[in-house]
Amino acid sequence: MKRYRVLADRILVCIVCLALWQVASWILGTYWVSTPWATISRFFISLWDGELIRHAGYTIEEAALGGVIGAVPAIILPFALRRFPTIVQIIDPFMIGGYGLPKLALAPLFILWFGIGIESKIAVVVSIVFFIEYYATLSGVRALDARLVQMAQLCGANERQVARHVVWPCAVPNIFAGLRISLPIAIAVAVVTELISSNRGLGYLVQMGAMNFDITEVFAAILGATVLVLAVGYAVDGTEAMLLRWRPSSDPLQQATSTT
Amino acid sequence: MSTSPLLEVRNLAKRFASRQGREPAPWVIRDLSFSVRDGEFLTIIGPSGSGKSTLLNMIAQIDTATGGEILFGGDTIVVSDPKALKPGLDRRIGYVTQDDNLLPWRTTMDNVLFPLEVQGRLDDKTRAHAETLIKAVGLSGYEKYYPHELSGGMRKRTSLIRTLVYDPPVILMDEPFAAVDAQTRVQLQEDLLRLWEMGRKTIIFVTHDIAEAIALGDRTLVLTKQPTRIKAEHAIPFKRPRNVKDIFGLEGFAQVYEKIRAEIQ
Numbered sequence: 001m002k003r004y005r006v007l008a009d010r011i012l013v014c015i016v017c018l019a020l021w022q023v024a025s026w027i028l029g030t031y032w033v034s035t036p037w038a039t040i041s042r043f044f045i046s047l048w049d050g051e052l053i054r055h056a057g058y059t060i061e062e063a064a065l066g067g068v069i070g071a072v073p074a075i076i077l078p079f080a081l082r083r084f085p086t087i088v089q090i091i092d093p094f095m096i097g098g099y100g101l102p103k104l105a106l107a108p109l110f111i112l113w114f115g116i117g118i119e120s121k122i123a124v125v126v127s128i129v130f131f132i133e134y135y136a137t138l139s140g141v142r143a144l145d146a147r148l149v150q151m152a153q154l155c156g157a158n159e160r161q162v163a164r165h166v167v168w169p170c171a172v173p174n175i176f177a178g179l180r181i182s183l184p185i186a187i188a189v190a191v192v193t194e195l196i197s198s199n200r201g202l203g204y205l206v207q208m209g210a211m212n213f214d215i216t217e218v219f220a221a222i223l224g225a226t227v228l229v230l231a232v233g234y235a236v237d238g239t240e241a242m243l244l245r246w247r248p249s250s251d252p253l254q255q256a257t258s259t260t
Numbered sequence: 261m262s263t264s265p266l267l268e269v270r271n272l273a274k275r276f277a278s279r280q281g282r283e284p285a286p287w288v289i290r291d292l293s294f295s296v297r298d299g300e301f302l303t304i305i306g307p308s309g310s311g312k313s314t315l316l317n318m319i320a321q322i323d324t325a326t327g328g329e330i331l332f333g334g335d336t337i338v339v340s341d342p343k344a345l346k347p348g349l350d351r352r353i354g355y356v357t358q359d360d361n362l363l364p365w366r367t368t369m370d371n372v373l374f375p376l377e378v379q380g381r382l383d384d385k386t387r388a389h390a391e392t393l394i395k396a397v398g399l400s401g402y403e404k405y406y407p408h409e410l411s412g413g414m415r416k417r418t419s420l421i422r423t424l425v426y427d428p429p430v431i432l433m434d435e436p437f438a439a440v441d442a443q444t445r446v447q448l449q450e451d452l453l454r455l456w457e458m459g460r461k462t463i464i465f466v467t468h469d470i471a472e473a474i475a476l477g478d479r480t481l482v483l484t485k486q487p488t489r490i491k492a493e494h495a496i497p498f499k500r501p502r503n504v505k506d507i508f509g510l511e512g513f514a515q516v517y518e519k520i521r522a523e524i525q
Contacts, residue, residue, distance in 0.1 A: 155375035
């Protein structure tokens with residue numbers, strides 16, 4: 001029952017937001033804020049004629065490639081360095097620097113280096129996903145329960161088996177916590193990078209809409225990006241819930257996903 | 261039952277490393293010697309903080325000793341070099357710790373099969389053995405449950421048979437039943453004795469419960485306060501197989517109990 005209650009409340013929130021938007025367009029004029037109906041119908045028309053899907057496809061491609069290229073080494077690195085805490089210590093200030101660096105400020109540089117095509121967007125996405133995922137995985141590897149490692153060794157597990165059967169599963173929840181944050185951000189970052197310079201993608205649609213004073217186009221493209229971000233978030237949550245069935249349901253993270 | 265000791269501890273000593281500039285850390289254990297015969301159920305009882313867990317950790321080779329030696333089957337085990345420690349001495353020493361240390365992402369069955377899996381000994385025969393053990397401790401029907409879905413007593417049973425499943429010749433137990441309620445404890449003690457009767461492995465069982473030490477053991481060692489050494493030794497004459505529930509009524513129980521109680525204080 002709680003499920004339906006949550007769903008009903010969400011629809012209610014949605015209706016209120018749309019109503020406020022409608023009121024705003026009456027007061028401020030459709031020229032500035034468009035209308036919900038115009039945006040939604042443009043969204044579906046654009047979806048139907050393939051234009052939106054084509055552009056979203058580019059954005060997804062950038063985010064996906066950047067996500068994989070950024071996340072995979074970020075997950076592997078803390079595991080590889082598990083036995084070398086000194087190296088982790090040495091690289092830590094550089095990692096924190098990389099983490100804190102305003103990556104969008106790098107976008108012009110990447111565009112100079114890689115051109116306005118897909119490569120420069122991937123580079124920006126990588127630079128964001130990598131650092132978030134590195135710290136998420138690192139905290140997972142550090143959260144390891146030493147008693148479980150000892151138990152495994154007593155049972156006769158070698159170093160490789162300890163890594164596979166104890167360290168890895170211990171870190172998976174943290175790896176997912178990192179993905180839950182970084183992958184939706186990957187989409188958003190791809191869109192923002194497209195705004196700076198591109199000839200395709202959802203960010204390009206937003207930019208073109210704004211240049212043509214076509215606010216409806218801007219909103220329809222933003223709606224498309226939002227749908228993508230939500231879809232990625234749900235995909236991560238679903239995969240996590242499937243892989244982490246062993247966790248007690250009192251876990252707040254799991255509770256959050258089980259209500260969705 | 262052979263008379264030569266399977267495991268021998270000679271003049272074992274332990275002090276933890278002190279921080280720089282401080283006085284040397286006090287001795288936790290000093291001049292502690294005892295031996296265990298093959299197939300013997302030895303119980304060790306001592307006041308809390310008497311270094312019981314430290315003693316077992318050293319025998320299990322997950323902690324170093326500061327002095328003395330440990331012999332297994334007549335061979336000296338390296339105990340002072342942390343890099344040379346071999347946890348569990350190549351599966352010859354099993355260790356049931358105070359915490360159950362079950363892997364939370366594995367079901368009851370998969371936790372029990374874990375040692376066999378990492379030892380590369382998982383086959384139909386060993387799997388059937390695991391199922392027998394699960395049945396013997398009343399966990400049938402819970403094979404596919406995760407640890408968080410089990411009660412404390414069930415988790416204890418799971419961790420117990422996880423060690424029994426690969427048949428180490430010596431099993432160390434560190435107050436395994438301390439954290440469960442009294443009724444469950446008696447049940448677990450009975451389970452343990454029944455399983456032990458099946459194979460008669462060597463067991464070193466550490467506890468702070470006098471009744472438990474008497475009920476389970478062939479022999480009981482009483483430890484002193486720190487620095488720990490052996491204060492007294494009692495042969496427990498009660499015949500096997502024993503019934504834990506009846507042990508309090510047996511002749512001689514009260515005498516041994518009172519003696520040990522006086523020695524511990």
